[in-house]
Amino acid sequence: xTDVWYVVAGWVVISGGMAxxxxxxxxxxxxxxxxxxxxxxxxxxxxxxxxxE
Amino acid sequence: xxxxxxxxxxxxxxxxAAANALFVVPADLNQGDAQxxxxxxxxxxxxxxxxxxxxxxxxxxxxWKRDLRLDAIALSAAEMGVMFxxxxxxxxxxxxxxxxxxxxxxxxxxxxxxxxxxxxxAGYLLFRRLTDDPHRRAARAAVVGLVAAADIPIVHFSVExxxxxxxxxxxxxxxxxxxxxxxxxxxxxLLAMLGAFTLAWAWLMIRRYQLARIQWQLEEHxxxxxxxxxxxxxxxxxxxxxxxxxxxx
Amino acid sequence: MTGARADLAIAWAIARKDALSExxxxxxxxxxxxxxxxxxxxxxxxxxxxxxxxxxAAPGLxxxxxxxxxxxxxxxxxxxxxDDDALDQLARYPVDRRAIYLGKALAGLLAMAVLxxxxxxxxxxxxxxxLLAAGPGLLLTxxxxxxxxxxxxxxxxxxxxxxxxxxxxLPLLMLPAIAPLLLAAVKAxxxxxxxxxxxxxxxxxxxxxxxxxxxxxxxxAGYGFLLEE
Numbered sequence: 001x002t003d004v005w006y007v008v009a010g011w012v013v014i015s016g017g018m019a020x021x022x023x024x025x026x027x028x029x030x031x032x033x034x035x036x037x038x039x040x041x042x043x044x045x046x047x048x049x050x051x052x053e
Numbered sequence: 054x055x056x057x058x059x060x061x062x063x064x065x066x067x068x069x070a071a072a073n074a075l076f077v078v079p080a081d082l083n084q085g086d087a088q089x090x091x092x093x094x095x096x097x098x099x100x101x102x103x104x105x106x107x108x109x110x111x112x113x114x115x116x117w118k119r120d121l122r123l124d125a126i127a128l129s130a131a132e133m134g135v136m137f138x139x140x141x142x143x144x145x146x147x148x149x150x151x152x153x154x155x156x157x158x159x160x161x162x163x164x165x166x167x168x169x170x171x172x173x174x175a176g177y178l179l180f181r182r183l184t185d186d187p188h189r190r191a192a193r194a195a196v197v198g199l200v201a202a203a204d205i206p207i208v209h210f211s212v213e214x215x216x217x218x219x220x221x222x223x224x225x226x227x228x229x230x231x232x233x234x235x236x237x238x239x240x241x242x243l244l245a246m247l248g249a250f251t252l253a254w255a256w257l258m259i260r261r262y263q264l265a266r267i268q269w270q271l272e273e274h275x276x277x278x279x280x281x282x283x284x285x286x287x288x289x290x291x292x293x294x295x296x297x298x299x300x301x302x
Numbered sequence: 303m304t305g306a307r308a309d310l311a312i313a314w315a316i317a318r319k320d321a322l323s324e325x326x327x328x329x330x331x332x333x334x335x336x337x338x339x340x341x342x343x344x345x346x347x348x349x350x351x352x353x354x355x356x357x358x359a360a361p362g363l364x365x366x367x368x369x370x371x372x373x374x375x376x377x378x379x380x381x382x383x384x385d386d387d388a389l390d391q392l393a394r395y396p397v398d399r400r401a402i403y404l405g406k407a408l409a410g411l412l413a414m415a416v417l418x419x420x421x422x423x424x425x426x427x428x429x430x431x432x433l434l435a436a437g438p439g440l441l442l443t444x445x446x447x448x449x450x451x452x453x454x455x456x457x458x459x460x461x462x463x464x465x466x467x468x469x470x471x472l473p474l475l476m477l478p479a480i481a482p483l484l485l486a487a488v489k490a491x492x493x494x495x496x497x498x499x500x501x502x503x504x505x506x507x508x509x510x511x512x513x514x515x516x517x518x519x520x521x522x523a524g525y526g527f528l529l530e531e
Binding site: 003006009011017018021025026028029032035 | 067139140267271
């Protein structure tokens, strides 16, 4: 491999890795936020059900 | 939304600094284009150490205040640490191969120290997974992090000494960019990359912390749910026992 | 008795208790010694048969065997506590946690020193190393290495003793942490065995001593937080 390919390998893995992590992080964040909202809505609905009884 | 702005700024900074480091700055006279790897290797190594410091301090903070938010910071920093330390090793290897002809050099104190740091981080993260109770996990992790942090300067000393007793590699050293004799264009490019990477690190830390907080809340919710389900099961069985005894005259 | 003397007395009592139980259950300690000796034997197969090369590698191999045996030793010293929930009961007494740590680390030191001491003749014979030429420097290195290993090992064994997968977690945490100790001990041993031609012995011993001090402090501080669980 000429020198250039090592530079490419170094840069691609590092910046690509960071980008991949960032994207995955954002996806996980969105997923858990949705789950958290769903649970809260479910709890609110249950509370209002009990209140109306 | 301040975080989102930080994210955009960080991204732009990284792109700009990278473009500068790859295409604008001239190649090194001795090391050629291979030296450009330093522009990602050095910031990665720096962030690896910064993350370690944050992990240790956040752990100590938890032991003091018992606030799980500090533990969330420690966890986020440790993940950052694993990632950037791994990057640093990768960058170091990619640099070493064209310059020294080998991917690994036992005589290079930086490579060996960073490998040890990676091992410490990975151990810390694996260790965390094996405890379920949040407070116990936080306490144990803080203790492990404390010892690891105390270890790192010792590792540094010992490996430097180790190297000093052998003839280190003379052709090309990773230190070149950091000496005062380095040409200012290189130094500025490196500092720009350092700053840009640190911004990115800060954004990633915030997002990872947010994730950790929500995950913990979900954990707690799950735990409370199981508790109340168990309680309801207990009361309903006692209620049905009551009803059956009352029903039978 | 003042606080400090009481604490030291407690530490001593714990150390004695552990030492006695090691002595009574010496099958386990003996098996560990046997294991370490086997490791040395296997190194011979792996790296031999060139005796000169083995003699050169002897300090490194000695300390690797001590480390592997040491992992088993510190794990065992803490296993004893969980079997009867003894550690929990110990934690309920109004004792300075550091005294408990010190006591257990002392027992660990003793066990490690014995292990290392008994491995010396094995190394001397198997790798044709003249141990007598090394004199007291070798023993000092052994002592300091044992202290450092016990300091770190007592803490990590205490942390992992009640965890899942503790058999792999203890080595996983310990091996990176004691890397500088390994480095310095091997260097000091090499220098001692060669008669210290380059004057390297004392710097490495100082590094070892520094490691010991830092780890004893960090270990003592950390151990206290564990018992509060």
